[in-house]
Amino acid sequence: MxxxxxxxxxxxxxxxxxxxxxxxxxxxxxxxxxxxxxxxxxxxxxxxxxxxxxxxxxxxxxxxxxxxxxxxxxxxxxxxxxxxxxxxxxxxxxxxxxxxxxxxxxxxxxxxxxxxxxxxxxxxxxxxxxxxxxxxxxxxxxxxxxxxxxxxxxxxxxxxxxxxxxxxxxxxxxxxxxxxxxxxxxxxxxxxxxxxxxxxxxxxxxxxxxxxxxxxxxxxxxxxxxxxxxxxxxxxRFFDPGVAARIRGASMSIKAGEGELRDVAILTVDLRGFTRLSTELAPDAVMKILQEYQGRVCPLIAAHGGSIDKFLGDGILASFGAVVPSPTAAADALRAADAVIAAATQWSRERQAAGMPPLEIGLAVSSGRVVFGAVGDGERLEFTVIGDAVNFAAKLEKHNKEEHTRAVTDAATYRLAAQQGYVSAGPHERRTNRSVTGVAEPVDIVILAP
Incomplete structure (x- = not known):
């Protein structure tokens, strides 16, 4: 006692x-x-x-x-x-x-x-x-x-x-x-x-x-x-800062199955050739490349108002206007895309100058209405975005290989971004009536980076 x-x-x-x-x-x-x-x-x-x-x-x-x-x-x-x-x-x-x-x-x-x-x-x-x-x-x-x-x-x-x-x-x-x-x-x-x-x-x-x-x-x-x-x-540290703030500030316990409609922009980034590279390098070297790549890309996305939704191996899914509604989501996403492209180009040059194989990225931006909310089984929850815009961004990113480009967006998203104040750093080529795998109708796309 x-x-x-x-x-x-x-x-x-x-x-x-x-x-x-x-x-x-x-x-x-x-x-x-x-x-x-x-x-x-x-x-x-x-x-x-x-x-x-x-x-x-x-x-x-x-x-x-x-x-x-x-x-x-x-x-x-x-x-x-x-x-x-x-x-x-x-x-x-x-x-x-x-x-x-x-x-x-x-x-x-x-x-x-x-x-x-x-x-x-x-x-x-x-x-x-x-x-x-x-x-x-x-x-x-x-x-x-x-x-x-x-x-x-x-x-x-x-x-x-x-x-x-x-x-x-x-x-x-x-x-x-x-x-x-x-x-x-x-x-x-x-x-x-x-x-x-x-x-x-x-x-x-x-x-x-x-x-x-x-x-x-x-x-x-x-x-x-x-x-x-x-x-x-x-x-x-395992959550996007905006999501973490939302969890801390929630007045009631967050439950799975609760969601809100949002007009958002989706940005997906993928590291090309990483799957092959991961089989050739030691695990520590693989993780170091991932850390370096994500350490360059993620801060740029956050700096332009984006929220990292999830990491998919070497892929990054980010949303703009989901965690906090934004009237400039599409413009912010394209500005983030420009910054990511520039950083990736610089990183590739640095690797090449150091005698290492250069690494390229694939990137796509789409926009549309999605559901933002918590999913899970009640014991483990995850905030995410669900909707056609998410799937469309993933398909556009894969379509880069067909177009021999690094970054694309659809014409509707590009037009919306321009209305929201986005100004491109240089001329962006427009390609019409492109057949995108998994998309029923032809798509007009804009090349952000050849």
Whole structure:
């Protein structure tokens, strides 16, 4: 039972068992918290100094030559600056954090202790000063790190400090303690009511315990949130960014069989001769070529508003206006096609210059109305586009071989793109009444790259 409680309070529900990347993410959150704590500590120095130095002595009272509080505040300020610098440098260690807690409480108790000198009163006088309320601020400050152990340690040090001040006042070394059981006398004079001081310590203890329990629960949620956030970040790499954003922003659970009609443009890209090449090269070399090819093509598609629907081996299927409706889908698709063609031409030249066989691409663009939605069996889902425009783009891409071209589109898509603002970089040849395998009617096509 005790071991489970200790693990829950101090280990954040098993953070040591988490993958290293998740633990690293949690450490980054804690490092950011320490920076915030450092700035709050500096603000406390300024606030306490302002309040303390603005208090005036009673009229006619001569203050003793006792001004250690100025040096204390100055030293504490330098300590906070050093701590803040270490926090920014990510060099803070647990023992430094414990030392910081001790420094916080030493400052607070030292200031409280100095009040009976400042106002020339017996030591029991300082037991009533409102400065004690800062102890709750220091305890709460440790909650920013989301580790219960520092909250508990801060509360423990605060209790020790306040107990020391009570014992000093009771000992009579700072003047007569004047113990009393009369609450009115305690409130109106320099008398010590022990039960009142015990009440303060109980408040500190209860605050510490409640905060520690709250932080333990919050840390558990933090661990879960960071774990799920890292997992979501990793998984999002397997999705198009637009699809990932759609999944994250969905107000309800996404189900298979739900779809929407979209007017889109479809772009398909294929790496020619890759199937043969994959049988001749080592697996690592094959994957390296794929990575290089996709690393050049995919960013260009995304830069022009396209979403990668799927990778089909060396083939890429992308849609424009499906994930997010767009009034310029066809124009964006042709601009992306121009950029992909230029990049592929440059890549082929680089390979040839390096003594490697050049690689060519086949590309096609079509447009039309499709259904965009989730398909799958409920356990595994995939967002995709379904419709004639998708099939037509695939057939057009294969038709490149018949035309001895690298990239084509149909005349209707080309005309639509022009209406949407597309301007070709050069003249594009138009070929009419072409017979495309799998398409019943003749097709007018436009050559994007011979």
């Amino acid at each position: 005790l071991s489970r409680l200790r693990a829950w309070l101090f280990d954040g529900a098993g953070t040591g068992e988490l993958p290293e990347r998740v633990q690293a993410a949690i450490r980054r959150q804690q490092e950011q918290s320490e920076i915030l704590i450092g700035w709050v500590q500096l603000a406390i120095v300024v606030l306490v100094t302002t309040v303390y130095e603005s208090t005036a002595m009673p009229t006619g009272v001569v203050q003793e030559d006792y001004s250690f509080e100025v040096e204390v505040l100055a030293i504490y300020g330098l300590f906070c600056l050093l701590r803040l610098g270490l926090a920014y440098a990510r060099l803070l260690r647990p023992w430094m954090l414990y030392l910081s807690v001790i420094a916080d409480m030493a400052l607070l108790m030292g200031l409280i202790y100095s009040f009976h000198y400042k106002y020339a009163q017996p030591a029991v006088f300082y037991l009533k000063v409102p400065t004690l309320l800062y102890v709750f601020l220091f305890i709460a400050l440790r909650a920013l790190r989301f580790e219960a152990r520092f909250v508990l340690f801060t509360g423990f040090v605060a209790i020790l400090g306040w107990t020391g001040l009570i014992l000093y006042a009771l000992g009579g070394r700072g003047g007569p303690p004047n113990p009393t059981d009369d609450f009115v006398e305690y409130m109106t004079g320099n008398a010590l009511l022990l039960y009142a001081e015990i009440d303060k310590m109980v408040a500190i203890v209860l605050t510490t315990i409640v905060l520690a329990l709250a932080i333990a629960r919050a840390r558990y949620l933090l661990v879960r949130a960071v774990s799920e956030g890292v997992a979501a970040s990793d998984l999002s």
